Amino acid sequence: MTGMKIPFTPEPAPCGKKSGGERFVDDDGYGLVIRDQLFDCGCRRIRHEYHDGSIHLSAVRHDGRRVKDPIEPDRGS
Numbered sequence: 001m002t003g004m005k006i007p008f009t010p011e012p013a014p015c016g017k018k019s020g021g022e023r024f025v026d027d028d029g030y031g032l033v034i035r036d037q038l039f040d041c042g043c044r045r046i047r048h049e050y051h052d053g054s055i056h057l058s059a060v061r062h063d064g065r066r067v068k069d070p071i072e073p074d075r076g077s
Contacts, residue, residue, distance in 0.1 A: 013043040014059040014067040
């Protein structure tokens with residue numbers, strides 16, 4: 001697995017502020033897909049898809065609080 005870091009233009013972060021950052025994408029070709037967004041403000045959005053088809057979604061604000069509101073839809077790479 002070799003991941004890629006891709007910069008993204010400002011979009012709403014889990015804290016509500018509009019912020020740019022980097023998107024980390026990794027795929028093993030067998031069903032494991034990791035997509036993490038690291039925002040410049042310090043927030044993080046995580047989407048991990050596992051081999052069994054299960055998906056783990058979470059978002060953490062820059063102050064360390066987990067976001068309990070619905071998470072934004074996956075926008076791909």
